Amino acid sequence: MHNLVERILKGDIRAVARAISYVEDNHPEKTEILQELYPHTGKAYLVGITGAPGAGKSSLVNKLIGYIRKLGLSVGIVAVDPTSPFTGGAILGDRIRMQDHFLDPDVFIRSMGTRGSLGGLSRNTKEAVRILDAFGKDVIIIETVGVGQSELDIMNIADSTAVVLNPGGGDTIQAFKAGIMEIADLFVVNKADLAGTDKLVREVEQMLDLVKHDAPWRPPLVKTITFKNEGLDELWQAFLDHKEFSLDAGDYEKRRSSHLKEEVVEIVNYQVHQIILQQLKDEQYQQLMEQVSNRSVDPYVVAGKLIEQLTGK
Amino acid sequence: MHNLVERILKGDIRAVARAISYVEDNHPEKTEILQELYPHTGKAYLVGITGAPGAGKSSLVNKLIGYIRKLGLSVGIVAVDPTSPFTGGAILGDRIRMQDHFLDPDVFIRSMGTRGSLGGLSRNTKEAVRILDAFGKDVIIIETVGVGQSELDIMNIADSTAVVLNPGGGDTIQAFKAGIMEIADLFVVNKADLAGTDKLVREVEQMLDLVKHDAPWRPPLVKTITFKNEGLDELWQAFLDHKEFSLDAGDYEKRRSSHLKEEVVEIVNYQVHQIILQQLKDEQYQQLMEQVSNRSVDPYVVAGKLIEQLTGK
Numbered sequence: 001m002h003n004l005v006e007r008i009l010k011g012d013i014r015a016v017a018r019a020i021s022y023v024e025d026n027h028p029e030k031t032e033i034l035q036e037l038y039p040h041t042g043k044a045y046l047v048g049i050t051g052a053p054g055a056g057k058s059s060l061v062n063k064l065i066g067y068i069r070k071l072g073l074s075v076g077i078v079a080v081d082p083t084s085p086f087t088g089g090a091i092l093g094d095r096i097r098m099q100d101h102f103l104d105p106d107v108f109i110r111s112m113g114t115r116g117s118l119g120g121l122s123r124n125t126k127e128a129v130r131i132l133d134a135f136g137k138d139v140i141i142i143e144t145v146g147v148g149q150s151e152l153d154i155m156n157i158a159d160s161t162a163v164v165l166n167p168g169g170g171d172t173i174q175a176f177k178a179g180i181m182e183i184a185d186l187f188v189v190n191k192a193d194l195a196g197t198d199k200l201v202r203e204v205e206q207m208l209d210l211v212k213h214d215a216p217w218r219p220p221l222v223k224t225i226t227f228k229n230e231g232l233d234e235l236w237q238a239f240l241d242h243k244e245f246s247l248d249a250g251d252y253e254k255r256r257s258s259h260l261k262e263e264v265v266e267i268v269n270y271q272v273h274q275i276i277l278q279q280l281k282d283e284q285y286q287q288l289m290e291q292v293s294n295r296s297v298d299p300y301v302v303a304g305k306l307i308e309q310l311t312g313k
Numbered sequence: 314m315h316n317l318v319e320r321i322l323k324g325d326i327r328a329v330a331r332a333i334s335y336v337e338d339n340h341p342e343k344t345e346i347l348q349e350l351y352p353h354t355g356k357a358y359l360v361g362i363t364g365a366p367g368a369g370k371s372s373l374v375n376k377l378i379g380y381i382r383k384l385g386l387s388v389g390i391v392a393v394d395p396t397s398p399f400t401g402g403a404i405l406g407d408r409i410r411m412q413d414h415f416l417d418p419d420v421f422i423r424s425m426g427t428r429g430s431l432g433g434l435s436r437n438t439k440e441a442v443r444i445l446d447a448f449g450k451d452v453i454i455i456e457t458v459g460v461g462q463s464e465l466d467i468m469n470i471a472d473s474t475a476v477v478l479n480p481g482g483g484d485t486i487q488a489f490k491a492g493i494m495e496i497a498d499l500f501v502v503n504k505a506d507l508a509g510t511d512k513l514v515r516e517v518e519q520m521l522d523l524v525k526h527d528a529p530w531r532p533p534l535v536k537t538i539t540f541k542n543e544g545l546d547e548l549w550q551a552f553l554d555h556k557e558f559s560l561d562a563g564d565y566e567k568r569r570s571s572h573l574k575e576e577v578v579e580i581v582n583y584q585v586h587q588i589i590l591q592q593l594k595d596e597q598y599q600q601l602m603e604q605v606s607n608r609s610v611d612p613y614v615v616a617g618k619l620i621e622q623l624t625g626k
Contacts, residue, residue, distance in 0.1 A: 031613050038611035052365070257606035264605060265589060267616035272585050272623070276578060292577060293570035298351035300344050303580035310585070312625045 002029060005036040008135050013108060016135050020110055023127040026120075026274075034127055037134035042256070044076070044133040044140045047239060048158030050183075052145075055164040056190045059226045061143050065107055067232040073139050074106040076132035080125050080144040080154055108132060122153045123270050126263060129157055155183050157259055159252060160242040162222075162235070164188045165204065167196035184219050185246075186238045192223035192231065217245055272310070279309055315342065318349040321448050326421060329448050333423055336440040339433075339587075347440055350447035355569075357389070357446040357453045360552055361471030363496075365458075368477040369503045372539045374456050378420055380545040386452050387419040389445035393438050393457040393467055421445060435466045436583050439576060442470055468496050470572055472565060473555040475535075475548070477501045478517065480509035497532050498559075499551045505536035505544065530558055585623070592622055 004022070007015035019037075022030045049064075051057050061077060068075050112125050125142065132140050144154050155161050163184040187204055189197060204221055212218045220238045224231030246252040279285065288305065291297035317335070320328035332350075335343045362377075364370050374390060381388050425438050438455065445453050457467050468474050476497040502513055517534055525531045533551045537544030559565040592598065601618065604610035 035611050035613045038613070039608060042608055253606075257602075260605045260612060261602050264602065264612045264615045264619070265586075265593070267612055268589050268619045268623075269582065269586055271616065271620055272589075273578075273582055275624075276581050276585075280578070289574050289577065292573045293566075295352060295355055298348050299573060299577045299580055300348045300351070302577045303584065306577070306581045307584055310581075310624055311588075 002033050002036055004029075004033055008037065008131065009040060011136065013105065013135075016108060016131055017110070019131050020128045023124050023131070024112070030127075034130060037131060040134040041130050042133065044129075044137050045243060046129060046133075046157060046159045047139060047141045048155045048161035048183075049141060049143045049164060049188075050145075050155055050161065051164030051188075051190075052166075055166050056226055057143055057145070057164050060164060060188065060190055060224060061141055063226050063229060063232055064141065064235065067236055068139055069104060069106065071236075074137050075108070076129075076135070076137035076140040077107070077109040078125055078128045078132065078140065078142050079109070079111045080121065080142070108135070108137065120270065123266055125154050126157045126266075156262060159246070159255065160185045160239050162186045162188050162239070164190050165200060166191050167194045167200045185217070185242045186219045186235075187221045188231075188235060189221060189223045190226060193225045193228070197223065216249060217242070217251075275310060276306055279306055315346050315349055317342075317346055321350065321444065322353060324449065326418065326448075329421060329444055330423070332444050333441045336437050336444070337425070343440075347443060350444060353447040354443050355446065357442075357450050358556060359442060359446075359470060359472045360452060360454045361468045361474035361496075362454060362456045362477060362501075363458075363468055363474065364477030364501075364503075365479075368479050369539055370456055370458070370477050373477060373501065373503055373537060374454055376539050376542060376545055377454065377548065380549060381452055382417065382419065384549075387450050388421070389442075389448070389450035389453040390420070390422040391438055391441045391445065391453065391455050392422070392424045393434065393455070421448070421450065433583065436579055438467050439470045439579075469575060472559070472568065473498045473552050475499045475501050475552070477503050478513060479504050480507045480513045498530070498555045499532045500534045501544075501548060502534060502536045503539060506538045506541070510536065529562060530555070530564075588623060589619055592619055 004015045004019050008019060019033055021027075022033060049057055049061055058079070061079070065075050065077065110128060112121060112128060129140055129142060142154065142158055161183050163186075165187060167189060189200055189204070201221060201223070208218060208221075220241070222231055222234045222238050224235055243252070246255065280289075285302070285306070288297060288302045292299050292302055317328045317332050321332060332346055334340075335346060362370055362374055371392070374392070378388050378390065423441060425434060425441060442453055442455060455467065455471055474496050476499075478500060480502060500517055502510060502517070504510075514534060514536070521531060521534075533554070535544055535547045535551050537548055556565065559568065593602075598615070598619070601610060601615045605612050605615055
């Protein structure tokens with residue numbers, strides 16, 4: 001057994017941090033570690049929290065951590081922050097988040113940056129979640145700034161997903177447009193002390209009437225006011241209600257099973273991509289790429305050659 | 314030569330629409346068509362317009378089309394709208410957009426939906442742009458709802474990219490955080506009649522002072538008020554300034570060349586993904602996937618088998 005795996009299973013938090021760094025850095029021993037941890041995964045309840053930038057997700061998650069800890073459950077947080085290299089937001093984010101919980105050994109917080117591109121972030125995030133799962137965290141919160149497809153891809157690891165909205169943003173329809181609503185198992189109207197809360201609640205309910213009128217699970221809507229600690233009971237209850245519903249309906253296992261299958265495909269895509277990048281370092285491709293640039297060879301020809309080399313056909 | 318290619322090169326607009334549908338549907342003749350069109354591409358000026366949901370991009374693009382048409386240039390628009398299947402927004406979007414321009418044969422507007430997943434949308438969008446390029450459009454506008462990685466991926470086909478912001482959203486810092494600012498060649502403060510415009514302008518300029526103080530190109534900031542037709546001159550001029558700058562600096566060709574190389578990798582990833590999905594239909598993988606679900610086999614083992622089969626190693 002890999003030394004890090006042994007330490008993770010014994011509860012060594014530094015080993016967890018190290019393993020996640022291995023994942024982000026695509027360390028050669030990464031796959032070995034993840035494989036050995038895999039049989040120990042599947043126990044944590046995976047909670048997704050997403051919403052537009054500025055919706056107040058980080059503060060909400062911060063409060064939710066405190067709430068869950070009071071229930072005696074341990075918590076892991078993987079925050080996905082596709083941050084500009086300029087702002088260094090991922091690190092800053094960790095520090096701000098940690099303030100409230102850094103003395104608590106049963107809270108583990110990790111921000112994932114954009115070190116891996118092209119599906120790498122989604123892959124790395126899921127792997128970090130698996131590590132925390134094997135580590136024995138009861139609840140793992142996956143927080144993403146969500147509008148794009150890659151955020152949706154990340155969220156498909158969660159057992160239950162909350163979409164966080166704000167009053168007054170006038171963005172309800174936009175949020176529905178952005179395709180994020182299909183992944184919502186529940187809605188949070190955060191900053192519910194602001195004007196426009198009732199209007200937003202009405203709009204979401206109307207949307208749900210349209211879209212979910214014959215669905216077996218209608219996503220509930222929870223109002224929260226983070227700085228007043230209001231709505232955390234209701235929020236956590238809504239998560240548990242969804243979990244219970246999906247366990248009863250058999251959706252819980254079905255969803256997990258389909259997520260795992262998607263992960264297999266992701267792993268393949270990622271590993272093949274690495275092979276291709278390696279192939280591209282050959283002299284012949286350097287020349288071919290030049291010819292693509294001056295449009296004397298088309299990209300499909302080069303792609304074809306790369307695939308031929310890959311498959312040996 | 315493929316019949317559709319012949320018709321596209323002769324200026325048949327219905328052939329263009331058909332070819333883009335082939336692209337979206339992953340039609341077996343798609344690659345043939347794109348290969349034959351490729352030598353005819355590279356002439357259009359590719360303009361990217363992105364920004365958060367609700368920033369008023371569609372209205373702005375609509376006005377910009379009218380402006381560019383008055384200059385005697387033909388325009389193609391590829392609008393990327395990762396729309397919910399519920400709202401059918403892509404189709405609705407087309408209809409709303411078309412209102413102003415549907416009698417003009419020199420305007421071609423196409424919304425791309427989410428038919429292709431996992432990089433498919435980015436791939437399809439670029440292919441649609443290539444088709445419009447070969448068709449002979451002078452300017453092609455690529456419009457995306459941009460926050461996530463996939464939108465950034467889509468934008469890396471553009472020669473010049475504008476990021477659209479709004480006053481009063483308080484989202485400047487958030488937008489910088491979301492990593493979208495690195496792709497901005499210029500900024501548009503849209504809805505510049507609203508309160509908070511000056512504050513936003515100041516914030517962006519401060520950010521630029523920090524981030525671009527020694528960059529050879531400092532993204533200019535243009536204020537627009539769409540419903541008053543204000544700022545369109547300045548906006549178009551800013552695009553042309555950037556184009557001229559990057560032509561002079563050699564960045565124009567360098568950027569195009571690196572985009573084409575990325576496209577090669579995208580094509581490979583996409584085609585390999587198709588092969589993998591085919592492999593997964595085999596009985597043995599159905600069984601293996603069941604075992605992954607019940608955690609008796611880990612995903613890495615199955616991924617390994619798929620890669621072995623793919624590469625014959």
